[in-house]
Structure formats: C-alpha cells, structure tokens
Amino acid sequence: MTTLDARPSRPLPTSDRRLYSIRDKVEAGERLSLEDGMTLYETPDIWGVMELAQLVRDRLHPGVAYYNVNRHLNYSNICALSCKFCEFHRKKGDEGAYTYSLNEIAAEAKKSCENGATEMHIVGGLQPYLPWEYYVDMVRTIRGIADDHAAASGSSPLHIKAFTAVEVVHLAKIAKRYKRDSRRESIRGVLTELKEAGLGSLPGGGAEVFDDRVHDTAFKGKIRSDEWLDVHLVAHELGLNTNATMLYGHVDNRRERLVHMEILRRSQDQALARLGWEGTEARRHEGTEGGISLAQFDAPEITLTRPGVSLPTANPSSLRASVPSSLPAQGHYQAIIPLPFFPDGSDLEHLAGPSGIENYRTQAIARLMLDNFPHVKAFWIMQTLPMSQLMLQSGADDIDGTVVWYDITHVGGASTHQEVTVSSLHKAIREAGYEPVERDTVYRRVQRDGAKWRVES
Numbered sequence: 001m002t003t004l005d006a007r008p009s010r011p012l013p014t015s016d017r018r019l020y021s022i023r024d025k026v027e028a029g030e031r032l033s034l035e036d037g038m039t040l041y042e043t044p045d046i047w048g049v050m051e052l053a054q055l056v057r058d059r060l061h062p063g064v065a066y067y068n069v070n071r072h073l074n075y076s077n078i079c080a081l082s083c084k085f086c087e088f089h090r091k092k093g094d095e096g097a098y099t100y101s102l103n104e105i106a107a108e109a110k111k112s113c114e115n116g117a118t119e120m121h122i123v124g125g126l127q128p129y130l131p132w133e134y135y136v137d138m139v140r141t142i143r144g145i146a147d148d149h150a151a152a153s154g155s156s157p158l159h160i161k162a163f164t165a166v167e168v169v170h171l172a173k174i175a176k177r178y179k180r181d182s183r184r185e186s187i188r189g190v191l192t193e194l195k196e197a198g199l200g201s202l203p204g205g206g207a208e209v210f211d212d213r214v215h216d217t218a219f220k221g222k223i224r225s226d227e228w229l230d231v232h233l234v235a236h237e238l239g240l241n242t243n244a245t246m247l248y249g250h251v252d253n254r255r256e257r258l259v260h261m262e263i264l265r266r267s268q269d270q271a272l273a274r275l276g277w278e279g280t281e282a283r284r285h286e287g288t289e290g291g292i293s294l295a296q297f298d299a300p301e302i303t304l305t306r307p308g309v310s311l312p313t314a315n316p317s318s319l320r321a322s323v324p325s326s327l328p329a330q331g332h333y334q335a336i337i338p339l340p341f342f343p344d345g346s347d348l349e350h351l352a353g354p355s356g357i358e359n360y361r362t363q364a365i366a367r368l369m370l371d372n373f374p375h376v377k378a379f380w381i382m383q384t385l386p387m388s389q390l391m392l393q394s395g396a397d398d399i400d401g402t403v404v405w406y407d408i409t410h411v412g413g414a415s416t417h418q419e420v421t422v423s424s425l426h427k428a429i430r431e432a433g434y435e436p437v438e439r440d441t442v443y444r445r446v447q448r449d450g451a452k453w454r455v456e457s
C-alpha cells in the first residue's frame with residue numbers, strides 16, 4: 001500500500017515519501033533505475049512526477065521552448081506489412097492507395113522552400129514496387145532544389161530528414177544489399193549513398209516498444225528492436241543525428257516502456273561516448289531485456305542532466321577541448337518523442353488507448369529516465385496542441401512544427417491535412433510560460449524574415 005506523507009522541509013513537497021530518494025537523484029543529476037521508473041509510474045502523486053520532470057527540463061532549456069517550420073511528405077501509403085496499430089497503410093489497388101512521382105515530390109520540395117520551411121520530413125510505407133533508385137533520386141532531387149533555392153534567396157538550405165529505421169532496412173533489401181550476417185554493413189552502404197545524395201538526418205519512427213512479446217503481438221513482420229538499434233547506431237557512426245519514438249498504450253505494459261527507455265539510454269551512452277563525452281567507468285551489461293542482448297551496450301554512463309553539462313549541438317566548438325577535431329560533431333539521438341496509441345481505424349480498435357494522465361505521466365517519466373537525451377518532444381499532432389502546451393510544463397521542451405500535411409496516425413483519424421501557423425505555436429508556447437524559439441532540424445536557432453531564414457552561427 002502506498003504511504004502518503006508530508007515533508008515540509010523539502011523545497012518541492014510531495015505527498016509520496018517514495019519520491020524523496022528519486023528527487024535527491026534528480027537534483028544531483030544522477031541516473032534513475034528501472035525501479036525508480038516503476039515508482040514514478042505507480043505513485044498517486046502525478047504532480048510530483050511532473051514537477052521533477054520540469055526541474056530537469058528547465059535546467060536543460062531554461063525559459064525557452066522549441067518549434068520548427070517544416071513540411072511532411074508521405075511519399076506512399078502502400079506497405080508490404082499490416083501492423084495492427086496502423087491506419088495509414090494500404091495495399092496496391094485499395095481505395096486511397098497512392099505513390100508520389102518524382103515530379104510531384106519535386107513540386108512539394110519547391111513549394112516547401114518558397115514557403116520558408118527549414119525541413120522536409122519524409123516517411124512512407126514499405127513500398128514493395130518502387131526501385132532503390134527512386135529513393136536516391138528523391139533525396140538528390142530535393143537536395144538540388146533546396147540548394148538552388150538557398151543560393152538564389154539567401155536562405156539557409158532546407159534539411160532532409162527521411163526514412164525510419166524500418167524503411168532503411170527495407171531499402172537495403174530492395175537494393176539487394178541486405179545480408180543478415182553482415183547487417184550493419186548492408187545498412188551502412190545504403191545510408192552512405194543516401195547521405196551523399198543529401199540526406200541530413202533520420203526520424204525516430206518504427207521503434208514502437210522494444211520488446212519481443214509486444215512486437216509479435218502488434219507488429220509482427222516489422223524489424224525487431226535489435227535491427228532498429230543497428231540502423232541508428234550506423235547512422236550515428238556516419239555523423240547523422242536521429243530521433244527516437246515510443247508508440248505506447250496498446251498491448252505494451254509500463255515495465256516494457258521503461259525497458260524501452262533503458263535500451264535507448266544505453267544506445268545514447270554509446271553515441272555520446274563516440275563523440276567524446278566523458279562518463280562513469282565503462283559498464284558491462286549482462287542478460288537480456290525484452291529479447292535484446294544487453295552485452296552490446298557496454299559503455300560509460302553519460303548523463304546530460306547534471307547541472308553545468310553542455311548539450312550536444314551541431315557546432316563542434318561547443319564540445320570540450322578534449323574532443324578530437326576529427327570526430328563528427330553530430331551522430332546521436334536528439335529527441336525522444338513519446339507517441340500515444342490511437343485505436344481508431346486500426347486493427348486494435350477494441351483497445352481503449354492511453355488516458356490523458358497516462359500521457360502526461362509517460363512524457364514526464366521519459367524526461368526523467370532519458371537523462372542523456374537533449375530534448376523531449378510533445379508531438380502536437382498526436383498529443384493535440386492543448387495537451388502539448390501542458391506537456392511543456394511537465395518535461396517537454398519542443399512541440400515540433402507547423403507541419404503541413406501529415407498522413408500517419410494522428411488524433412481524429414479521417415482528416416489528413418494538419419497545419420498550424422507560426423503565430424498559433426507562438427501563442428501556445430507563450431501561454432505555457434516559455435519564449436518560443438524557432439530551431440532547425442539539428443536544434444540550431446533560426447533567424448527569420450518571412451520566408452527567408454538563416455541559422456544562427
């Protein structure tokens with residue numbers, strides 16, 4: 001039974017004494033354990049949890065909240081798979097199935113540049129009928145249009161963030177480069193070519209919840225967690241930043257979510273160690289969690305939430321002098337994006353989906369557990385803008401973008417045109433008590449004059 005108590009000597013009183021030791025760790029910037037995570041999920045003091053998350057959020061990003069001006073492109077909704085939680089995918093010939101031509105994509109890129117977007121966010125289904133060359137041409141075409149526009153207008157060039165880990169593995173297969181026994185090398189070949197064509201970073205989709213039971217129940221056929229992690233590891237080694245998602249609230253349970261966060265945290269330890277961040281003694285891990293072997297995550301424990309620790313940015317000079325200049329300044333996870341599951345239209349429609357309080361709590365716990373992730377994003381399309389405002393007060397520091405056109409799962413189901421204006425985002429962020437800061441994809445500040453924009457040097 002939970003014991004409620006008051007502890008008036010503490011600056012942030014909580015009614016649940018189990019939070020005292022967790023608060024001590026949070027204030028010192030120490031890493032929380034899985035058991036701490038379970039306590040944060042179980043405590044009735046939801047406000048205490050949100051307050052702790054806010055303490056971390058405000059330490060990392062005092063006074064500000066981020067947004068971006070972006071355009072989403074879902075190039076095709078035709079998919080070889082049929083994940084149970086997905087209402088986006090169609091089979092060839094189904095009503096509503098589509099695939100954009102390269103000409104249509106070029107037109108979208110041109111429009112994005114002219115409207116001042118700093119980013120194109122590109123994802124689609126696992127399209128079995130498109131050749132590998134389509135994807136390389138897509139990236140190269142957009143890159144060319146963006147660079148020409150930047151040269152002519154004086155804006156910085158638009159960034160291409162494209163292809164989830166699931167798509168990257170699919171691309172390696174359709175390029176006939178995928179070899180199971182040298183998986184990372186197959187992925188490296190594909191990502192290297194896409195990077196040379198103009199790819200700037202990877203989104204975080206397709207992670208769902210890292211657990212074999214959850215995988216086999218809800219999205220069997222999709223890559224397992226180890227492959228998802230391999231794609232991100234290779235991307236980081238190539239100097240590409242990535243994000244990570246967690247689609248929760250379907251057949252998963254709270255402990256499985258915490259294991260998901262723990263695995264991501266270890267993966268980020270490796271990425272930051274590669275970039276030169278110092279941590280504790282390298283730790284050896286044994287056993288498995290959710291079907292994932294932990295031995296692959298031997299790395300120092302690196303926390304960014306301690307007072308005074310600098311965050312990774314795209315600017316190498318922000319790193320300590322001890323970091324070799326030959327190392328890329330990029331190649332890590334930027335943001336965790338917790339995504340609540342919406343049952344409408346999916347094969348799991350009979351499930352309730354997570355409650356509002358569960359969404360706040362999960363967002364706050366993600367901030368507290370993922371102590372080496374610079375950013376927590378409340379993705380307004382799936383959380384709604386009003387919920388995202390409150391999440392800015394419980395761990396999140398980013399609400400994503402103006403987002404023109406979004407087909408993947410979002411609140412409400414039917415409509416696909418999701419867009420807010422910059423002034424709506426400014427209003428939402430200011431009401432939440434923060435100064436809005438426009439960022440580019442890799443979190444550099446943007447100076448804007450209408451559709452013309454430059455990243456701050």
Ligand code: SF4
Nearest residue numbers: 079081083086089125
């Ligand atoms: S979630 Fe992705 S891989 Fe699964 S069916 Fe939908 S589009 Fe396809």
